[in-house]
Amino acid sequence: MLGRLIDTALDRSVVGGYTRLGYLIRSRAWEPGQLPSMAGRTVLVTGASGGLGLAAAEGFAALGARLLLVVRDAQRGERSRELIEQRTGNPQLQVELCDLSSLQSVRALVARLQARDQQLDVLVNNAGVLPRARTLSADGFELAFATNVLGPFLLTNLLIPVLQRSPDPRIINVSSGGMYTQRLRVDDLESERGSFDGAAVYARTKRAQVVLTQLWAARLAGTGVVVHAMHPGWADTPGVRESLPRFHRLTAPLLRTPQQGADTIVWLGAAAPPRASSGGFWHDRRRRPTHLLPGTRESAAQRERLWEECCRRSGWHEQFQEQPGQER
Numbered sequence: 001m002l003g004r005l006i007d008t009a010l011d012r013s014v015v016g017g018y019t020r021l022g023y024l025i026r027s028r029a030w031e032p033g034q035l036p037s038m039a040g041r042t043v044l045v046t047g048a049s050g051g052l053g054l055a056a057a058e059g060f061a062a063l064g065a066r067l068l069l070v071v072r073d074a075q076r077g078e079r080s081r082e083l084i085e086q087r088t089g090n091p092q093l094q095v096e097l098c099d100l101s102s103l104q105s106v107r108a109l110v111a112r113l114q115a116r117d118q119q120l121d122v123l124v125n126n127a128g129v130l131p132r133a134r135t136l137s138a139d140g141f142e143l144a145f146a147t148n149v150l151g152p153f154l155l156t157n158l159l160i161p162v163l164q165r166s167p168d169p170r171i172i173n174v175s176s177g178g179m180y181t182q183r184l185r186v187d188d189l190e191s192e193r194g195s196f197d198g199a200a201v202y203a204r205t206k207r208a209q210v211v212l213t214q215l216w217a218a219r220l221a222g223t224g225v226v227v228h229a230m231h232p233g234w235a236d237t238p239g240v241r242e243s244l245p246r247f248h249r250l251t252a253p254l255l256r257t258p259q260q261g262a263d264t265i266v267w268l269g270a271a272a273p274p275r276a277s278s279g280g281f282w283h284d285r286r287r288r289p290t291h292l293l294p295g296t297r298e299s300a301a302q303r304e305r306l307w308e309e310c311c312r313r314s315g316w317h318e319q320f321q322e323q324p325g326q327e328r
């Protein structure tokens, strides 16, 4: 009981919970010993070229999983592959190229996986960006929305039939604690109105990921596929250094290591408890509220509208069973 109170106090204090302090205090209460072996299971991690994606992939590889390292740059992907093999001794690592901000690139990746009848047990949607200025993807969508929401929406929906062949399929969406500050804005998903505030726009895409997680959980109920969102706290990664240099300078001594930030990703993919529920928002191995601030709640209609808009913009439709390589 005291443990839970301290944990919640850390969480609400933000700095206490999100920094390495929170991780160090909470991890003392966790069951000692290893997570279950993941031998024979295949995990796809997007954004595996560095930061949390690399750390999560390494964590899964250390448990014996086969890894699909999804990256947009072949050289950085190869560097990750070599590094993970060196550190874990696990050679079952395959680099897959995909630009998550391009719907065509997402479709091409799925077509390659389907063509070779790829086994897939865990999908980790980790790749993310925080553009400082309003930028458009190759498809003409605002870049944070394209990379953090639309690409993963299409990737996930196209891969669900593949995941359903697994005896224990899991989807993990890497969101951010920053999403607490924003509400869902279905009327302006691509931030066309007002001035562009990169951090707020990013946080809105992270809110959308959490809402999509809940919508997937409802749609996938009874299928065996569980879906979770998580936030890593504040971890020292290339992304934080480059996108938030001032924040990085101020918080550097307190930031988590990428491994500490990625711990809950690996736990959600490997441990037994996350199989027992779906649609949750997790941090440091515990389910967390999805709203803390007034005015950030969305209605059921707004949630459904997000789904419809993602379908419309990505060209993916629920009733339509897409075939390998099929373009729409």
Ligand SMILES: NC(=O)c1ccc[n+]([C@@H]2O[C@H](COP(=O)([O-])OP(=O)(O)OC[C@H]3O[C@@H](n4cnc5c(N)ncnc54)[C@H](OP(=O)(O)O)[C@@H]3O)[C@@H](O)[C@H]2O)c1
Binding pocket: 046, 047, 048, 049, 050, 051, 052, 053, 070, 071, 072, 073, 076, 098, 099, 100, 101, 102, 126, 127, 128, 129, 147, 174, 175, 176, 177, 178, 231, 232, 233, 234, 235, 236, 237, 238, 239, 240, 261
């Ligand atoms: N670090 C934190 O404190 C923190 C806090 C909250 C949430 N998060 C979330 O955690 C996730 C990982 O963040 P991070 O801190 O590790 O960031 P990072 O160091 O910038 O890593 C982001 C990864 O995403 C990849 N990526 C970006 N755009 C892509 C695209 N269009 N296609 C394919 N891959 C793409 C990057 O590839 P390149 O190497 O090619 O750029 C990189 O591998 C993100 O979703 C972020 O929002 C992080």
